[in-house]
Amino acid sequence: MQLDEKPFLAIEPESQHPSALAAISLACVLLVAIKGNALLQYWQQTHHIFLEFGHLPSASQLIPGSQTLANWQQDINRWTDERAARMLIAGQLLLTGNKALPEPAPLMAAQPKCPDVVIPKATAPTCPAPATNDKQTAEQLQTAAPVVANISIAASENNDETKGADATADPASINEPAAPFVMPDATPEALAIANAPIALQTGDRILLVGDSLMQGVAPHVITALKRNYKVESMDISRHSTGLTYPAFFDWPATVKAAFELENYQVVIVFLGANDPWDMTLQGKYVRYGSERWKEVYSARVKQIIQTAAEHNARLVWLGAPPMGRExxxxxxxxxxxxxxxxxxxxxxxxxxxxxxxxxxxxGSSFTKFLELPERGSVMVRTDDGVHFTTQGQKLLAKLMLAQFTHAAQPSIEQQSPQQSEQPVAEPGATPAESKPTATPAPVEQPQQPSPAISQR
Amino acid sequence: MHYLSPEFALIFVGFLWLYWWAGSAYGVRAQNHLLLGASYLFYCSFDWRFALLLLNFSLVILLLAQAIRTPDGVRRRWPMIAGVAIALLNLGIFKYYNFFREEAMALLSPVFTGASLPVLELVLPVGISFYTFQGIAYLVSVGRGEYKAANLSDGLLHLSFFPTLLAGPICRPNELLAQIESPAQRAIVAPEWAILLMISALIKKVWLAAWLAEEWANPVFSNPESYHAVELAGGLMAYAWQLFFDFSGYTDVVTALALLLGFNLPVNFRQPYLATNLSDFWKRWHITLSRWIRDYVYIPLGGNRGNWARTQINLVIAMTLSGFWHGASITFVVWGLWHGIGLVFQNLWHKVSEWRFPAVVGQIITFIFVCLGWLLFRAEDWDSVSAFVKGFGEWDIVPSLNWLGLLLAMVVFFTLARHAQTIMDKSAVALRKLPWWGQSFCLLICALAIMELAPAGMPGFIYFGF
Known part of the structure; x- marks a missing residue:
């Protein structure tokens, strides 16, 4: 806009502020009315203010025909997703030709056919469903592509129209009864192995979970892990999230969804900066640090750990750093x-x-400047007293990397008979003692046999 | 609390009623006092110490400006020089101390083992680079006799006016201060432009910039080793547009806020990616900073008054300083140098040859050059730059991003950029014909649509970091 070229001040001197103010105010009031619940959740998450207005009317109650609008929106989203998936495949084929097609699953085949690869009996997935339509093919292709960052897991985000102000309560999705998890025996040998650095081998997949702190550290970790261990990482960290407000963002459900989509051998969790706040549970105020608060928060932490354990993945939970914000x-x-x-x-x-x-x-208090042997005194925390500078992020990345080591590479001849004979998982086992996982690999990932799963 | 947060929107609407009521009841002076109070409260919402620092800075600048002219009408130079030095020192301490400290330590450590400079735990006050430059512009204008010194209250408002406080536009005194000092009753004469600019800001910032960042720029810059060369190029282009949408979206929203308060702010962007050469780009990108650098760095250095070589040296110095202004990092310095050297090459070409590229070719070359510059702008350190550059040699990775979709988006962006002014003008005419409630519904529907389309989360403004 070139306002300086418009001499409107001279042309029309009378003020139209009453109508301008009325227009802006009406738009604001209607916006608050329609998006009231989203607004309350935003305030709870960012300012930790609980406004108990009960359940504000949702948009669907205020706008006539909103269901039709929602259906249109779904149709449009589906259409754009399909187009995007096709374009992705076209882009892959254009740049890398047949290499873009996943191996060995014959996704374009008219008849279903199991992949011709050696898969341990206990981990063998069911035969993949035939590619019935373009969309499915596109999804499978997309899954097979080496996506390493920023997947969309919107499915696990909660619909703000349905949650109301009780944003810290557990969403219904988590309360579904889970399949019973049988903890393997923690023999001294298994414990010793579990306490040693986690063995990684080429092709392993690592899931990075966390808030903006993790978002800062993740790129350093991903690059170093890829370089050192040739492993792929998926960073699903998201700013302003934690475990206190599952209605705003539900990490236990998100991690579960991530495992349903793909298998990971390691999960790294780094969050907490958005969490030390009170909750409201079923309309009751639960103060931070109270027994009830600890109980609820612990349950959410447990859900994430258990999801990893059920999928036989190792989990590294990084402690929340000392905070400098008042x-x-x-x-x-x-x-x-x-x-x-x-x-x-x-x-x-x-x-x-x-x-x-x-x-x-x-060792415990907030420190903005640290004395590093190679660089002297450097700033490791940003001015906000929460986040990290690049140097700080690198320090944390180093700490994360110290948890890993190279796995000894067992030969296929040694590995296969063991895996096919022993159906019970022992995640702490060494490669020599490796046994197949008790949890079947997800059906969506038939083409990724991963002997490494059984080695942790 | 920033400009696109819900709390700001609600408080601002309430403030508008109070402000215009005060205007009709008590006049412009009352409106100015309200604005001054609101501006400092707004700044306190970040940190009350920032507001205190701004107050100190403003008082020093304003008092020195008043000291420039003696009662007998003689203009003195020392208050201007002292004021500029204090302003730069203030900026240097808060923004650059730790940069110089770490660089100096790195240089000293091999020679003087154990050498250490004191650590200052300073917080960079948001907007300090912008109000420092605005303060210097005011002081120099008074020192040169181009503008008379303002009274304390108006001067304080000029340096703290909340729509421009955090990231500009950097106003000259004859642009903002003149409007503050004007005794004429304030008016909103083009409310449709305010609404249109708000819609434009929401589209640019909340939707497009956030989408480009989340889908393209962030993944690619976070982990360049995992992407195909074409994806890296796409990510770089996406970042270029993200940066434009982010900052011009910010400019749109603050221009709209100012319009609703009865003020007119200077233009900051004129479709920069349509520039046909580099000097054209700098006439379209962050215009208020470019002209500040020209007026207060390039011209005082000698501008183009010396020989050709001297002019080019002045240009490189000015651009390098402009880079350093953006951040206390060597990558910003090199970014400024990159543009300075680019301008020198362009001038050299113009000197030795009459032939010019066709406009489209010029646009493409300029865009590529600017994008490569943004790589330095975005990178946190040299390792990031080198990892990204190395990635351009990677042609075997199977792409995992929809680069064809991005290419399509780029075509749409460039096409819309060509017609942006016409679209805005026609939209304003259409909006003006609507009654106030019709305008209100337009804003509401656009806001709702953008909230549906935009990625989740409250977007931060990139330029707040400068």
Missing amino acids: DLLGKEPLLNEIYANESAKYPLFARFVATAPSLSTD
Whole structure:
């Protein structure tokens, strides 16, 4: 706009502020009325303000024909998703030719055919369903592509129109009865292996979960892991999220959804900065640090760890760092205690790694500048007292990388008979003792046999 | 609390009623006092210490400006020089101390083992680079006799006016201060433009910039080693557009806020990616900064008054300083240098040859050059730059991003950019014909649609970091 070229001030001197103010105000009021619940959730998440207005009317109650609109929107979304998927395939074929097609699953075949690969009996997936239409083919192709960052997992985000103000309550999705999980025996040998650095091997997949702190660290970790271990990582971290407000973003459900989509051998979790706040549960105010709060929060931590354990994945839970922001001061030890306790309940799968010793001069308090041997005194935390500078992110990435080591490569001859004979998982086993996982690999991933799964 | 947050929107609407009521009841002076109070409260919402620092800075600048002219009408130079030095020192301490400290330590450590400079735990006050430059522009204008010193209240408002406080536009005194000082009753004479600019800001910032960032720029810049060369090129182009949508979206929203308060702000962007050469680009991108650099760095250095070589040196210095203004990082300095050297090459070409590229070719070359510059602008360090550049040699990875879709989006963006002004003008005419409630519904429907289309989360403004 070139306002400076428009001499409207001279042309029309009378003010139209009453109509302008009325227009802006009406739009604001209607916006608040329609998006009231989303607004309350936003305030709860960002300012930790609980406004108990009950359930505000949702958009569907206010706008006539909104169901039709919602259906249109769904149709449009589906149409655009289909087009995007086709374009992705076209783009892949254009740049890399047949290499873009996944191997060995014959996705374009008219008849269903099981992939001709050696898969341990216990982990063998069911034969993949035939590609019945373009959309399915596109989805499978998309899954097979080496997507390493920023997948959309909107399905796990909650519909803001249905949740109301009770944003800290557990969403219904998590309360579904889960299949019973049988904890393997924690023999001394298995424990010793579980406590050793996690063995990674080429082709393993790592899931990165967390908030904006993880978003900062993830790129460094992904690059280093890829370089050192040739493993692929999926960063699904999202800013402003945590475990206190599942109605805003539901991490246990999101992690579950991620595992349903693909299999991961390791999960790294780094969150907590958005969590030390009160909750409301079934309309009752639950203060941060109270027994009830700890109970609910611990349950959410447990859900994530258990999801990893059920899929035979190792989980590294990084402790929340010391915070310098006034309203967060001294709040992270309680979170870390919960993370450590819950991790300790799954010794063969989960480990808690405290970050404070690496980020603090005295091992516990907030430190903005750290003395690094190679660079002298450097700033590791940003001015907001929460986030990390690049140097700080690199320190944390180093801490994460210290949890891993190269797996000894067993030969196929050694591996296959064992895997086919022993159906029970022992995640802490070494490669030599490796046994197949008890949890079948997801049907969606038939083309990714991963002997590495059984080695942790 | 920033400009596109719901709390700001609600408070601002309430404030507007109070502001216009005060105008009709008590006049412009009352409106100015309200604006001054609101501006400082707004700044306090970030940190009250920021507001205190701004107050100190403003008082020093304003008092020195008043000291320039003696009672007998003589203009003195020392208050201007002292004011500029203090302003730069203030900026240097808060923005650049730790940069210089770490660089100096890195240089000193091999020679003086154990050498250490004191650590200052300083927080960079948001907007400091912008109000510092606006303060210098005011002081120099008074020092040169182009503008008379303002009274304290108006001067404080000029340096703290909340729509421009966080990221500009950097106003000259004859643009903003003149409107503050004007005794004429304030008016909103084009409300449709305010509404249109708000819609434009929502589309650019909340939808397009966020979409490009989430789908393209962030993944590709986070982990360049995992992407095909074509995807990296796509990511870089996406970042270029993200940056434009982000900052011009910000400019649109603050221009709309100012219009609703009865003020007219200077233009900051004129479709920069349609530029046919680099100097054209800098006449279209962040215009208020470019002209500040021209007026207060390039021309005082000698501008084009010396020989050709001297002019080019001045240009490189000015562009490098412009880069350094953006951030205390060597990558920003090199970004400025990149543009400076590019301008020198362009001038050299113009000097030795009469032949010019066809406009479209010029646009493509300029866009590619600018995009490569944005790589430096975005990168946190040299390792990131080198990882990205190395990635351009990677042609075997199976692409995982919809690069054809992005290409299509680019075509749409460039096409719309060509017609943006016409679209805006015609939309304004159409909107003006609607009654106030019709305008209101247009804003509402656009806002709802954008909220549906946009990725989740409250977007931060990139330029707030500068």
